[in-house]
Amino acid sequence: xxxxxxxxxxxxxxxxxxxxxxxxxxxxxxxxxxxxxxxxxxxxxxxxxxxxxxxxxxxxxxxxxxxxxxxxxxxxxxxxxxxxxxxxxxxxxxxxxxxxxxxxxxxxxxxxxxxxxxxxxxxxxxxxxxxxxxxxxxxxxxxxxxxxxxxxxxxxxxxxxxxxxxxxxxxxxxxxxxxxxxxxxxxxxxxxxxxxxxxxxxxxxxxxxxxxxxxxxxxxxxxxxxxxxxxxxxxxxxxxxxxxxxxxxxxxxxxxxxxxxxxxxxxxxxxxxxxxxxxxxxxxxxxxxxxxxxxxxxxxxxxxxxxxxxxxxxxxxxxxxxxxxxxxxxxxxxxxxxxxxxxxxxxxxxxxxxxxxxxxxxxxxxxxxxxxxxxxxxxxxxxxxxxxxxxxxx
Amino acid sequence: xxxxxxxxxxxxxxxxxxxxxxxxxxxxxxxxxxxxxxxxxxxxxxxxxxxxxxxxxxxxxxxxxxxxxxxxxxxxxxxxxxxxxxxxxxxxxxxxxxxxxxxxxxxxxxxxxxxxxxxxxxxxxxxxxxxxxxxxxxxxxxxxxxxxxxxxxxxxxxxxxxxxxxxxxxxxxxxxxxxxxxxxxxxxxxxxxxxxxxxxxxxxxxxxxxxxxxxxxxxxxxxxxxxxxxxxxxxxxxxxxxxxxxxxxxxxxxxxxxxxxxxxxxxxxxxxxxxxxxxxxxxxxxxxxxxxxxxxxxxxxxxxxxxxxxxxxxxxxxxxxxxxxxxxxxxxxxxxxxxxxxxxxxxxxxxxxxxxxxxxxxxxxxxxxxxxxxxxxxxxxxxxxxxxxxxxxxxxxxxxxxxxxxxxxxxxxxxxxxxxxxxxxxxxxxxxxxxxxxxxxxxxxxxxxxxxxxxxxxxxxxxxxxxxxxxxxxxxxxxxxxxxxxxxxxxxxxxxxxxxxxxxxxx
Numbered sequence: 001x002x003x004x005x006x007x008x009x010x011x012x013x014x015x016x017x018x019x020x021x022x023x024x025x026x027x028x029x030x031x032x033x034x035x036x037x038x039x040x041x042x043x044x045x046x047x048x049x050x051x052x053x054x055x056x057x058x059x060x061x062x063x064x065x066x067x068x069x070x071x072x073x074x075x076x077x078x079x080x081x082x083x084x085x086x087x088x089x090x091x092x093x094x095x096x097x098x099x100x101x102x103x104x105x106x107x108x109x110x111x112x113x114x115x116x117x118x119x120x121x122x123x124x125x126x127x128x129x130x131x132x133x134x135x136x137x138x139x140x141x142x143x144x145x146x147x148x149x150x151x152x153x154x155x156x157x158x159x160x161x162x163x164x165x166x167x168x169x170x171x172x173x174x175x176x177x178x179x180x181x182x183x184x185x186x187x188x189x190x191x192x193x194x195x196x197x198x199x200x201x202x203x204x205x206x207x208x209x210x211x212x213x214x215x216x217x218x219x220x221x222x223x224x225x226x227x228x229x230x231x232x233x234x235x236x237x238x239x240x241x242x243x244x245x246x247x248x249x250x251x252x253x254x255x256x257x258x259x260x261x262x263x264x265x266x267x268x269x270x271x272x273x274x275x276x277x278x279x280x281x282x283x284x285x286x287x288x289x290x291x292x293x294x295x296x297x298x299x300x301x302x303x304x305x306x307x308x309x310x311x312x313x314x315x316x317x318x319x320x321x322x323x324x325x326x327x328x329x330x331x332x333x334x335x336x337x338x339x340x341x342x343x344x345x346x347x348x349x350x351x352x353x354x355x356x357x358x359x360x361x362x363x364x365x366x367x368x369x370x371x372x373x374x375x376x377x378x379x380x381x382x383x384x385x386x387x388x389x390x391x392x393x394x
Numbered sequence: 395x396x397x398x399x400x401x402x403x404x405x406x407x408x409x410x411x412x413x414x415x416x417x418x419x420x421x422x423x424x425x426x427x428x429x430x431x432x433x434x435x436x437x438x439x440x441x442x443x444x445x446x447x448x449x450x451x452x453x454x455x456x457x458x459x460x461x462x463x464x465x466x467x468x469x470x471x472x473x474x475x476x477x478x479x480x481x482x483x484x485x486x487x488x489x490x491x492x493x494x495x496x497x498x499x500x501x502x503x504x505x506x507x508x509x510x511x512x513x514x515x516x517x518x519x520x521x522x523x524x525x526x527x528x529x530x531x532x533x534x535x536x537x538x539x540x541x542x543x544x545x546x547x548x549x550x551x552x553x554x555x556x557x558x559x560x561x562x563x564x565x566x567x568x569x570x571x572x573x574x575x576x577x578x579x580x581x582x583x584x585x586x587x588x589x590x591x592x593x594x595x596x597x598x599x600x601x602x603x604x605x606x607x608x609x610x611x612x613x614x615x616x617x618x619x620x621x622x623x624x625x626x627x628x629x630x631x632x633x634x635x636x637x638x639x640x641x642x643x644x645x646x647x648x649x650x651x652x653x654x655x656x657x658x659x660x661x662x663x664x665x666x667x668x669x670x671x672x673x674x675x676x677x678x679x680x681x682x683x684x685x686x687x688x689x690x691x692x693x694x695x696x697x698x699x700x701x702x703x704x705x706x707x708x709x710x711x712x713x714x715x716x717x718x719x720x721x722x723x724x725x726x727x728x729x730x731x732x733x734x735x736x737x738x739x740x741x742x743x744x745x746x747x748x749x750x751x752x753x754x755x756x757x758x759x760x761x762x763x764x765x766x767x768x769x770x771x772x773x774x775x776x777x778x779x780x781x782x783x784x785x786x787x788x789x790x791x792x793x794x795x796x797x798x799x800x801x802x803x804x805x806x807x808x809x810x811x812x813x814x815x816x817x818x819x820x821x822x823x824x825x826x827x828x829x830x831x832x833x834x835x836x837x838x839x840x841x842x843x844x845x846x847x848x849x850x851x852x853x854x855x856x857x858x859x860x861x862x863x864x865x866x867x868x869x870x871x872x873x874x875x876x877x878x879x880x881x882x883x884x885x886x887x888x889x890x891x892x893x894x895x896x897x898x899x900x901x
Contacts, residue, residue, distance in 0.1 A: 207776045210795075263764040263771045269753070270761050276747035279708050280739065281762040281815070282730035340752050 003215045010216055016389045020333055020349050020382070027353060031360030039360050042238035045231075050162065052355040053244035054079070054306040058326035059333070059347040060255050061299035064292045066330055067272040069339035070119065070126035072293065073323050074111075074133025075300045080319025081137045082108050083304030084144050087151040087314035090158060097157045104301045111137075112297020113290055120289040134323070141316060151314045162310030165239040166246060179240030186232025190225055197221055244306060248348070251299070255344045268292065272340030328375070329354055332382040353378065398459075399424040399589050400445075400558060405456035407444055414440040415454070416613045422558070427580055427590045429600045432610035433635055433834030438593050441610070442560055446480050447473040461557065477557035481547045481564060489536035494518035496535055497550045521549040525579055539694065541572030548579070552588075559583065560591040565599060566832050569693035569860060570895065577603050595834060597628050598863075609634040636836050643839045644867030645846040647886070652870065653683030654720070656854045657704075657737075657823050662715035664703045664878075673699050673711065674878045681823060681854045686845065688869030689858040690894045696878040697858045698742055701825050705739040706732040719822070733762060736822035740812050740829065742858070744805070748812050751801035755793055756782035758800050759814045766818070785814035790840060806837025813844065824848065825856045830864060842868060862891045874898050 011018060031039040038044060058075050065072045086104045089095040095103070111133075118129040145151065153159060165179075172180045197217075204211050212220065235241055259265035270278040271285050279285050303322065308314045333350025335342030354375060361371045400422040407415040415437045422428045430438050444454050447467030458465045460476055467473045470480075487496045497518045502509050518531055527545040535543060544564055551559055561580075565573040577599060580590050594600050600607060607626050609616040616634045619625035657680060664674035673696055681687045689697045702709050704717060706729035717724050719735050726732040729739070741748040749758050759782045760767055767777045782796035789810040793803055800811055809829065816824060826845070830838045845868065849855055859865050865872055872889045874882040874897035882897035 203776055207780060209776065209779055261772050263768050263773060266757070266761065266764055266773060270750055270757075273750035273752050274747070277741075277750050278761070280705070280729050280741060280747055282706075282728070282733040283761075284728055284730065340750070 006213050006216050016334060019385055020346060024349055024353050027356050035363045038363055042234050045234050046238045048355055048359045050242050050244045052351050053248050054303040055322060055325045055329060056248050056348050056351045057251050057299045058303045058322055059329035059351045060251055060344050061296035062326045062330045063335050063342050063344050063347040064268060065296050066335045067268055067339060067342050068292055069272055072130045072296050074130040074137055075296060075326060076319040076322030077134055077137035077141060078111055078300040079304035079307060079322055081140045082301045083308035083318050084141055084314040086305055087153050087308055088144060090153055090155050091151055097155050101305060104305055105298050108301025109294045109298040112294040116290040116293035120286040145316045153308060153312050159309050159312045161243050162306050164243050166241045168240060179236040182236040182240035183232060186228060190228050194221055252344060252348055259344055269340060325354060328379050332379060334386055397424050398422060399461060401459040403457045405444055405454055407440055407449060407454040414613055418615050420608055422589060422591060424589055425584060425587055426605040427584055427592060427603055429592045429594060429604040429607045431600060431607060431631060431635060433836050436610040437613040438610055442480060442562060446470055446478060474554060477555060479551035479554060479556040480560040481551060482562050487535045487543055487546060490534060492532050492534055493529060493546055494531045496546060497521055497553050501554060521553050524552055525549045541568050544576060556588065558589045562593045565596060597631050601626055601628060611635060611637060632835055643842065645843050649850050650684050652685045655680045656683050656720060657681045658718045659704065660716045664711040664713050666711050674703060677880055679873050679880060681856055683854055684849050684852050685870045686849055686855045686857055686868050688865040688872040689856060689875055690865045690872055691875035691898045693860060695875045697875050698827055701739055701827055701858060705729055705737060733819055738816035738819050738821035739825040740816050740827060742827035744808050744812055749800045749808055754797045754799050755811055756796040758811050759785055759818055762815055763819045781818060789814050789844060806833040809833055809841060823854045827858045829857060862894055
């Protein structure tokens with residue numbers, strides 16, 4: 001009884017945070033039923049994750065931008081433009097792929113810094129500054145693809161980023177249909193997670209701080225373990241981890257660490273919570289606007305690379321509506337429009353929710369027109385839920 | 395004359411986990427000025443929200459009898475229709491609209507379905523005469539000072555045929571002159587038959603103006619005192635408000651050891667490009683170790699601007715002059731430079747630019763000095779909780795835990811969080827801007843005690859304050875600021891309210 005009470009209390013207290021996980025879970029179950037299990041098949045989940053990749057990295061950057069009370073509308077076409085630059089550098093300039101990727105990321109960061117200059121130095125509202133960027137990069141894509149139209153990319157290393165999978169360990173003969181390295185990595189991640197949780201709990205107890213009751217703690221670990229193990233098993237059943245997923249995991253890992261553990265992350269949340277108070281606390285708001293928009297630009301470059309690589313080409317319409325998908329993912333993932341609140345992992349879950357909807361409805365054969373409406377309704381519902389739970393928390 | 399216009403009987407209002415009002419009774423006689431006093435959290439605001447319908451009928455238990463009828467207000471518009479108007483601390487005017495637009499906002503004068511602007515302007519002019527406000531009707535509220543805005547609010551209330559006017563801390567943001575004007579106006583309105591309920595922390599003005607006073611404490615009515623019977627005195631009020639007697643709320647100054655000069659500011663000038671005028675002129679002053687230096691003056695005299703211009707100049711003024719800390723010259727380009735040099739600034743406006751209200755107590759306490767609890771820029775959450783708990787204990791911050799959001803704390807406790815945040819920076823000089831504004835007597839006493847302890851430990855404090863008793867009670871020396879200049883320096887022993895007021899109004 002006490003166990004259930006504790007679990008209920010915990011759920012109630014953290015309903016905002018757990019809400020989207022529950023939503024994602026419910027959506028997946030519904031689609032699994034309506035598609036006779038095709039949705040949850042290894043192949044579909046693997047595809048779904050690869051499709052989420054280029055939006056997910058944008059959503060990560062957008063989370064930070066929205067936390068500091070700004071917005072960036074230019075990222076979609078910036079990603080498209082930088083993807084085109086990557087294609088041109090590979091196809092026409094003959095640059096090696098190991099030079100192209102850093103170049104594109106650097107160009108992206110530079111573009112972000114330009115936006116930051118307009119916002120921080122010239123005091124232009126970010127909505128306007130990035131709307132200008134939206135138009136400019138849209139034009140820029142057309143300029144660079146004017147003579148060629150779609151640019152085909154034939155570099156295999158580059159194309160593997162969006163389509164390839166990590167190699168398996170050769171010479172292991174057990175479980176022939178399963179990707180062994182993926183299993184091993186998943187298992188290692190799981191062990192690391194459990195080790196961290198236990199270590200953290202021990203430290204907290206050493207300080208005499210409040211910790212979760214033991215049974216809930218075990219439940220939390222068990223639940224997360226099942227999810228991680230499940231995803232690992234499903235992915236290992238197809239081609240294993242894709243490079244896209246690996247890249248997204250690395251990006252999310254780094255950004256989540258920065259936002260939750262470092263001084264920089266704290267400062268970003270502080271600016272979002274109250275910019276004047278942050279400034280008077282010795283935090284340079286201007287400097288952090290440069291950092292956040294710079295990172296957004298760099299991630300736009302990464303998004304452009306992932307998308308071009310996935311299509312194995314750069315097209316004249318690449319990047320269309322990416323910015324709105326990324327913003328929607330962030331809001332669905334619990335980032336507050338008022339600033340100061342939101343988590344990188346939440347936005348990733350938000351991105352997964354949105355792509356799952358698309359993927360599931362595609363499998364069900366629902367027309368594109370209705371897909372847009374459903375996604376719009378889900379976005380509205382997510383924000384309503386967010387506002388309602390926040391008011392209750394107060 | 396003795397008929398009650400308002401009777402609130404046995405009002406009980408519960409929030410999850412707390413009884414904000416416990417069987418409160420409150421009776422206001424027609425045509426009187428009735429003051430409602432009590433510490434923060436005593437339930438004054440909740441009681442007024444019940445009365446005005448913010449908490450609708452059914453959300454509380456008990457009866458409201460107004461004008462002889464039991465009322466069941468379902469929202470503010472109901473109570474307004476009945477003739478009750480509330481003017482809150484945070485004024486509800488639209489800054490970008492003109493005075494006359496604001497006065498009739500929400501109950502526009504219409505000619506058919508269109509607004510009759512000519513009639514609006516005429517009637518607005520009459521209302522302004524009633525409140526004795528002499529401004530251009532077409533002026534935007536944004537361009538008016540706080541005192542004048544308050545009068546516009548009252549004009550707005552009067553335009554609705556108000557029978558009972560409730561003012562929540564109307565003079566909290568006003569200087570002495572504007573406060574006096576406002577009190578006179580209330581007397582005037584009283585003579586015209588308007589009944590007033592005044593919520594105030596300023597006991598002197600309560601004593602000056604009240605016909606009767608009701609004291610709330612911990613959600614209960616403690617007593618109602620009648621001024622005509624001579625029951626209202628400062629000591630009586632404080633006794634009832636805090637439940638104990640405070641003879642002298644200012645701690646003794648004897649144990650202070652005043653040492654060398656910590657801060658010296660010379661030939662300090664500032665020009666505000668946004669306003670297009672010079673705001674600080676040729677300012678010279680110094681602060682010594684272990685000393686509390688009071689900065690007195692009227693609202694808008696430039697004291698906050700002076701503090702900000704010294705504290706890294708976040709307002710972007712054009713500055714000339716010299717600052718030296720412990721004898722060495724400094725230039726602060728950003729607040730972080732000032733913090734590094736050992737200067738801390740606790741802002742006047744806790745909610746506006748002091749605290750991050752959506753974050754919890756521990757995050758607010760550590761935000762200005764995260765380095766201290768970080769290793770290679772990674773914050774150690776556990777030492778953060780430990781640090782926050784140390785300040786929670788030493789400053790007596792009343793909160794269930796340091797994980798509580800600061801928006802849920804009372805004003806006094808928020809102020810202690812602000813203090814904790816700046817003490818954690820380890821400053822040599824602490825600038826406190828209106829440290830006790832809007833907080834109750836008990837918390838004030840605690841803040842004074844903390845300040846005294848800090849200077850005894852060798853810290854220097856600059857205290858900017860508009861409350862003269864506080865300036866006199868706490869300061870070792872007083873500078874008086876008027877219109878961006880220092881018009882006088884007084885030793886603590888020679889300072890009197892009269893001398894300060896004379897210098898403060900010396901342009």
